[in-house]
Amino acid sequence: MREHGFKADSLLIKGARVIDPLSRLDAEWDLLLREGRIAELAPKHRIRGAAEETFDARGLVLAPGFIDMHVHLREPGQSQKETIATGTAAAAAGGFTSVCCMPNTSPVIDSQEWVRWLQQPERGARVNVFPIAAATMQSQGEALTDFPALKRAGAVGISDDGRPLLDGKLMRQALQLSSRLKLTVIQHAEDTRMTVSGSMHEGATSFRLGLRGMPGAAESAMVERDVKLAHSSGGHLHIAHLSTADALSFVRRAKRAKARVTCEVTPHHFTLTDQDIGDYDTNCKMNPPLRSAADREAILAGLADGSIDAIATDHAPHAAQEKQMEFERAPFGVTGLETALGLAISELHGKHQVPLIRIVELFTLGPARVLKLNGRGTLVPGNQADLTIFDPKRRWTFEAAASLSKSRNTPFDGWRLTGRLAMTMVSGRIVHYAL
Ligand SMILES: [Zn+2]
Known part of the structure; x- marks a missing residue:
């Protein structure tokens, strides 16, 4: 990464195409940052305050900082796959200013102590880390964790991700608590009684490959x-x-009935189908698995029409030797932080005409609303200057070998993508620069 020289307390970003889904703004505006916050936002040449430095952002899109509400940073316990430092460096390179980390680590994040540990400065996070805490003790699905205490320690959501909360009675109790505490319950929706020893989507392709289906x-x-x-x-x-x-x-249907139900999808599910597994490519093995072409079509429609609330990567790093084994034995999961923006612009905007403002919404306001992250996902004066600046037209090739993640298990190595991150800022500080 090349470092950029902005050191001033105030910076004027000029001429960017500023996109803010909350105010439906999509126009060439200027933005003034002061002491890590957004100070002013105005049409071109209409900023009143002065700045020590100026950044010419013509041709670039300036958006609220992207939020990835579903990543596996692997700490504590599996730092050979990823650490908070390397995972958040990859996040910054992908344009994410905030990540929410899932609790299926070793040990599981089911106590206040571990929720606090994730947020300590010693972890070396380059972007904001918002912990999601386990719904049940050790995610065993038997006894609920102490939701109010976990929330006080900084948890922004509750989930046993990696496995479902299968017990209906516990799920009901979790949702009742959620209602009282205003804490979102995130379900890894998989009836595991139907997926025992499955390794890919059940359909014609699993039949042809001779693999047990999910x-x-x-x-x-x-x-x-x-x-x-x-x-x-x-x-x-x-x-x-x-x-x-x-x-x-x-x-x-639930949304129409005014239930409080939201959902996210991943870039790999809107880009690939089960046929991409090809010759048993373990970098196409994840859970949920790549689905049918009809499922992918439905997801693309949902992304465009607003029924899907967020794009989340489910970044799930694994060491190379773990993936280099036969398909059925390889672990589930792919990395995704550095390819999400390029895939969203290439697939959704380029091929399916989804407007950029909608894509920005799926990466910003959408996840901020799901997790009630006040002050994030919008460009409002007074907010922290978390910003994602990208070139929507720039073509580039993703090279897994150059990834900042510790792991390389991606199906997108060598892909030509359109739309590249230019600069990621967290509280006015440049955490990644790629111009
Ligand atoms: Zn999951």
């Missing part, structure tokens, strides 16, 4: 149950990495 119904059945529980309890249910058309239709 039926789409394992996801949609769990979503169907949970949206009912969310509706009756008043709790906020968020479906992680939604991947099937049927599950999306349950989410749509």
Whole structure:
């Protein structure tokens, strides 16, 4: 990474195409930063305050800092795969100013102590880290954790991600607490009784490859149950990495019925299908698995029409030797922080005409609303200057070998992408620069 020389307390960013989904702003505006915060935002040449330095951002899009609400930073316990320092460096390189880390670490994040540990400066995070705490003790699905205490320690959501909260009675209690505490419950929606020893989506391709399948119904059945529980309890249910058309239709129906239900999708699910597994490529093995072409079409429609709330990477790093084994034995998961922006612009904007302001919303206001991250995901004067600046037209090649993540398990190595990150700023400080 090349360092940039801005050291001043005030900076004027001039001539960018400023996109702010909250105010529906999409125009060439100027932005003044002072002491780490947004001081002023105005049409071109209309900023009143003075700045010590100026950055010419013509041709670039300036957006609120991107938020990835679903990453696995692997600390504590699995620092051979990733650390908070390397994972957040990869996040900064991908344009993310905030990441929410999942609690399925070793040990599991089920106590106030570990929630606080994740946020300590000694971890060396380059961007904001918002912990998501476990829903049940050790994510065993038996006894709920202390939600109020975890929230006080800084947890922004509750999840047993990696596995589902299978027990309906516990899920109902979790959602009732969610309603009282205004804390979102994030479900990894998989009825694991239907997916035992499955390694890919169940369909024609799994049949051809001779691999045991994971039926789409394992996801949609769990979503169907949970949206009912969310509706009756008043709790906020968020479906992680939604991947099937049927599950999306349950989410749509719940939203129409005014239940508090939201969902996210990953770049790999809107880009690839089960056929991309090709010759048993373990870098296409993740959970939920790559689905059918019809599921992907449904997700693309949901991204465009507003029924999907956020894009989240489910960045799941694994060491090379773990993925270099036969398909059925390899672990689930792919990295994703550095390719999300390029894939969103190439696939959604380039091929499916999704407007840039909608893509920005899926990376900013959408996740901020799901997790109630006040002051994030918008460009409001007074807010922390968390900014993502990118060139929407720049073509580039993603090289996994150059990734800042500790791991390389990506299906997108060598892909030509359109849309490249230029600069990531957290509280007015440049944390990645790639111009
Ligand atoms: Zn998951």
